[in-house]
Amino acid sequence: MKSATLAQIQADRAAKRAVVLATNLATGAERLIYPNALDGLEPLLAAAVGNAARNDQSGNVDTPEGKLFLHVFNPPLRLVVVGAVHIAQPLARMAALAGYDVTIIDPRSAFATNERFPGVTISTEWPDEALAKLKPDARTAVVTLTHDPKIDDPALEATLRSPAFYVGSLGSRKTHNARLYRLHKAGFTETETARIHGPVGLGIGAKSPAEIAVAILAQITERLRQPKS
Amino acid sequence: MSDDVLAQATIWKNAGKRVALATVVTTWGSSPRPVGSQLAIDESGAFVGSVSGGCIEGAVVQEAIEAMKDGKPRLLDFGVTNEQAWEVGLACGGKVQVFVERLE
Structure with missing residues (x-):
């Protein structure tokens, strides 16, 4: 994980803003996705992120860009x-x-x-x-x-x-x-x-x-x- | 030491230490910690958090120290089937997959 990504997750947690970290476990490539801003995202990924955040359940999803691990950071x-x-x-x-x-x-x-x-x-x-x-x-x-x-x-x-x-x-x-x-x-x-x-x-x-x-x-x-x- | 895994990882990183994160990414059966549970490890092998009830942390810390050296992310499988390969396993009979990566 990049330090900048970690810093952003910590900032989101401090602001009590839901965020999902999507990581390609094969390559380590990562990005942050905000469940309240899914427009423009690949539909399958958008649906998976929305569900994961709503159910407070991290997990894996197969997408056109490969298998991603969605790590949900919901507000407490x-x-x-x-x-x-x-x-x-x-x-x-x-x-x-x-x-x-x-x-x-x-x-x-x-x-x-x-x-x-x-x-x-x-x-x-x-x-x-x-x-x-x-x-x-x-x-x-x-x-x-x-x-x-x-x-x-x-x-x-x-x-x-x-x-x-x-x-x-x-x-x-x-x-x-x-x-x-x-x-x-x-x-x-x-x-x-x-x-x-x-x-x-x-x-x-x-x-x-x-x-x-x-x-x-x-x-x-x-x-x-x-x-x- | 903070008991917030990501906060402690940040503290170590800011202190100039090498840091790795381990995350439970898949579980099967009765695993002790849910998907998303994390461990932060520093270069000395100090760690906070948990990825099991203490059964596999030792092995994960060793792999984390390797990942700090070579920078390659790792996907580790623990459970009954890998008991011999890892010489550690989960007493509860569950299986977990743990992703280990260096904090860049």
Whole structure:
């Protein structure tokens, strides 16, 4: 690989721009292809690059110019945590280790401080406004942790209208049932609200904030890697 | 040392070291690391990242040091069928193909 190619990939990753490195494994010849700018590319290659980026799946493709290895560099997975509460602290750190770009949303500015969440992107906007800007996509997970309907509900409503691959909401079964009742009154169907994982996290008997964070991150991982189970 | 493979490759290169990259390009069966997994290696044999669960990294590092010398990219096959040729293999029974190239 040329140093210039490596530098460009690093620049694209820093800018959170998807890029695909196409390498001819027989010759080492390489070039960078941008999945959002496929016009003018050989159609077979364009389709393969588009699929690889969409599925986040690197692989080989036979083209008129030979067999190419397509190495996908997608922007990181994203985790949006609504509620800058105690559980959010270990969750933000663990999720960052697992490769997530973490954003914490909490309009209560006493909770959402840089001291409590060093190095994490923080928004003190209301969740519906913050999520309108963040635009959760199929590589985004959203978790609400406040138990406060004023904060959690707008976040859930915005997330249910998005293709986010995971949505979870902290709260007891009773809290969750009340939440579902409100969302159904607001016009969401049972099929739609069935996307919400509540009570949140895998059932591993987690008690401490860090353990609950493990349970949540494990469930997010399960949805990411085994989406149909 | 950065745990970002490409960041560490950049750091080594900028420090004037010879660097190679190894990338898993094909897998068959139960391979430990998915396609696209990478290892960066410097001229002393130091490495970051992984292309297996530690089964084949040693052999890949050796080939990477050769690639740093002659500049030729290499496509290496590891798995049950090549166990004798390489004297290393994947305990899990899977197969992987690893592309090794010098950072120019």
